[in-house]
Amino acid sequence: MRKILLRGMRLIDPATSTDERIDLLIAGGVIAARGVGIVADQETRLVELPGAVVAPGLVDMHVHLREPGREDEETIESGTRAAVHGGITALAAMPNTEPTIDTPAWVEYVRSRGRLAGVHPIAAITVGREGRTLAPLGELAEAGAVAFSDDGRSVADPSVMRRALQYASMIGRTIIAHCEDQALVGSGIMNEGLASTRSGLSPIPTVAEETIVARDILLAQSTGARLHIAHVSTRGSVKLVRRAKADGVAVTCETCPHYFCLTDDDVRSYDTSMRVNPPLRSAGDLKAIREGLRDGTIDVVASDHAPHSLEEKQVEFDAAPPGMIGMETLLPLTITHMVDTGILSLGKAIALMTVKPARALGITAGTLATGAAADVVVFDPEGRVEVTGDWFRSLSKNSPFVGSTLSGRVLMTIHDGQVVFEEDLENTCGSSEDNGKRAAESNELVVGV
Numbered sequence: 289m290r291k292i293l294l295r296g297m298r299l300i301d302p303a304t305s306t307d308e309r310i311d312l313l314i315a316g317g318v319i320a321a322r323g324v325g326i327v328a329d330q331e332t333r334l335v336e337l338p339g340a341v342v343a344p345g346l347v348d349m350h351v352h353l354r355e356p357g358r359e360d361e362e363t364i365e366s367g368t369r370a371a372v373h374g375g376i377t378a379l380a381a382m383p384n385t386e387p388t389i390d391t392p393a394w395v396e397y398v399r400s401r402g403r404l405a406g407v408h409p410i411a412a413i414t415v416g417r418e419g420r421t422l423a424p425l426g427e428l429a430e431a432g433a434v435a436f437s438d439d440g441r442s443v444a445d446p447s448v449m450r451r452a453l454q455y456a457s458m459i460g461r462t463i464i465a466h467c468e469d470q471a472l473v474g475s476g477i478m479n480e481g482l483a484s485t486r487s488g489l490s491p492i493p494t495v496a497e498e499t500i501v502a503r504d505i506l507l508a509q510s511t512g513a514r515l516h517i518a519h520v521s522t523r524g525s526v527k528l529v530r531r532a533k534a535d536g537v538a539v540t541c542e543t544c545p546h547y548f549c550l551t552d553d554d555v556r557s558y559d560t561s562m563r564v565n566p567p568l569r570s571a572g573d574l575k576a577i578r579e580g581l582r583d584g585t586i587d588v589v590a591s592d593h594a595p596h597s598l599e600e601k602q603v604e605f606d607a608a609p610p611g612m613i614g615m616e617t618l619l620p621l622t623i624t625h626m627v628d629t630g631i632l633s634l635g636k637a638i639a640l641m642t643v644k645p646a647r648a649l650g651i652t653a654g655t656l657a658t659g660a661a662a663d664v665v666v667f668d669p670e671g672r673v674e675v676t677g678d679w680f681r682s683l684s685k686n687s688p689f690v691g692s693t694l695s696g697r698v699l700m701t702i703h704d705g706q707v708v709f710e711e712d713l714e715n716t717c718g719s720s721e722d723n724g725k726r727a728a729e730s731n732e733l734v735v736g737v
């Protein structure tokens with residue numbers, strides 16, 4: 289395996305409190321050395337991209353791959369190709385596939401197929417995600433399940449959820465809660481408010497999310513278990529998590545870019561890729577989500593990458609399945625809406641997508657410490673991304689961001705010491721033919737970004 293020297297770029301590694309211009313040497317699949325003036329030998333590929341940032345490969349803890357069952361929408365192969373295009377080197381795959389990931393064999397199937405990026409299976413809490421019988425959590429953990437979730441719906445019965453938390457705690461795993469009370473959601477399609485009145489679409493009140501957030505926090509507190517709340521979208525949920533943390537409850541939570549850059553007002557377009565669960569909320573909720581990210585109440589930004597076929601999405605808004613793809617826009621949306629707006633420093637934003645999700649999942653990832661696996665992203669924080677349908681590597685194209693221009697362009701992704709994605713630098717960064725020749729001659733990549 290060829291060595292790689294990333295030379296003289298700004299290295300941001302929140303896990304080791306690093307933000308400085310230093311070299312990073314990758315050898316034997318690990319971070320071999322960090323420092324100033326590391327010398328490259330003949331076998332080393334030298335990469336110098338002035339203006340670029342070197343960071344740990346991103347960790348996306350909320351991804352829907354559709355294999356098994358809906359390989360027309362996403363496979364593990366296409367999903368990991370999309371992941372590395374977005375700078376993601378580790379992802380946690382949700383179990384709401386067909387069939388559900390609720391047996392050790394299916395856990396092993398998903399875990400072993402991540403070639404381009406690490407795929408960490410999340411197994412179901414209950415058999416078939418039906419909310420009745422607990423799945424064999426111990427065996428699923430032994431097979432490689434990093435956490436448990438019935439994502440897509442809540443575990444409605446609090447006694448089942450309580451037992452799940454007790455078992456998960458015994459085996460040292462986290463329960464990831466999808467918080468929506470089905471009775472309160474009813475036949476709702478979008479957030480309850482002025483926008484739902486105007487559009488005539490059935491409303492979902494914010495309290496549908498908050499009652500389950502409150503319930504699961506109380507259950508986590510009483511069992512001492514580790515709880516992670518998925519896709520937090522409301523002001524009330526942020527408040528509940530803030531208070532629970534202050535009370536010492538072992539709770540973490542995530543939000544997704546769409547909750548800090550879109551509101552229910554955007555549903556006016558009736559673009560079905562805006563239909564998500566939980567739904568896009570009000571401007572007030574968006575503000576609270578941004579504040580929760582700023583003050584550390586929200587630990588993680590995850591994509592909730594939810595591919596759906598064109599046929600299924602090209603229908604009336606209320607007939608479309610919920611979900612939007614998100615792995616490839618995770619970094620640019622976070623930079624554009626949270627960093628460029630001055631709400632978060634780049635270092636804090638990177639922490640929300642690297643070391644913090646790794647900790648919430650209990651996996652070893654998200655750091656550039658010497659000796660760690662060489663999972664690295666190199667990106668240009670100011671590089672423009674023109675989002676088009678063709679730009680996505682995902683098999684599905686259901687993104688409301690098609691047509692937007694964002695900041696934060698991934699130039700190179702390295703997984704286990706191998707380059708798994710590399711921007712077509714000559715075409716896209718306007719580097720000269722000369723640079724191309726030089727690169728070929730000396731293995732050196734010189735591109736002005």
Ligand code: DOR
Nearest residue numbers: 352440564565594610611
């Ligand atoms: O919008 C969503 N889509 N939310 C979920 O919780 C599930 C996901 C999916 O699987 O499509």
